[in-house]
Amino acid sequence: MKTFVCRVCGHVAFEQAPVDCPVCKAPIENFDNNPEAIHMPEDPENLTEMEKKHIPVITISKECKLITGGECIDVHVKVGEIEHVMESEHYISFIDFYINKRYLARFNLRYKRLHPAFALCLNVDGGLLTVIDCCSVNGSWMAEVNF
Numbered sequence: 001m002k003t004f005v006c007r008v009c010g011h012v013a014f015e016q017a018p019v020d021c022p023v024c025k026a027p028i029e030n031f032d033n034n035p036e037a038i039h040m041p042e043d044p045e046n047l048t049e050m051e052k053k054h055i056p057v058i059t060i061s062k063e064c065k066l067i068t069g070g071e072c073i074d075v076h077v078k079v080g081e082i083e084h085v086m087e088s089e090h091y092i093s094f095i096d097f098y099i100n101k102r103y104l105a106r107f108n109l110r111y112k113r114l115h116p117a118f119a120l121c122l123n124v125d126g127g128l129l130t131v132i133d134c135c136s137v138n139g140s141w142m143a144e145v146n147f
Helices: 049-054
Strands: 003-006 013-014 031-032 056-061 074-081 092-099 101-106 115-122 128-135 137-145
Touching: 003 137, 013 092, 031 101, 056 137, 074 092, 092 115
Parallel strands: none
Antiparallel strands: 003 013, 003 031, 056 074, 074 115, 092 101, 092 128, 128 137
8 A cells, every 4th residue: 555644744545646735735745754653553453552542443333422314324433442641742733534545634633641542423324444543652553444
């Protein structure tokens, strides 16, 4: 899988770099092809302690509790099976969301005041949800789920 990373904001694009970064608007020249930019578990059935603290945990509910009268899917994401620390020198700086490998949204986090978690109300029928979090010390980590 080709993985392009924006040198300005860390946004990840799959298969090809965008003309302009959807997060920071940097031009395509600011993207590097880096297939090793995202960490994934070596063995999903036996996660290491590092993986348990960094890989996003995704929970999908097709019963939306916030939006009524329409199609809505609740997505809850927390960083790590073991909650990741949020200290000034070591924290999760953002969580990015993709549907079918297309960028959807970014949630920026501040250390100390927020837990490394976020919830979305999606207006889609289903697909492949990809979540990438960025640790200030240990880089980017990814999880995916079909729903």
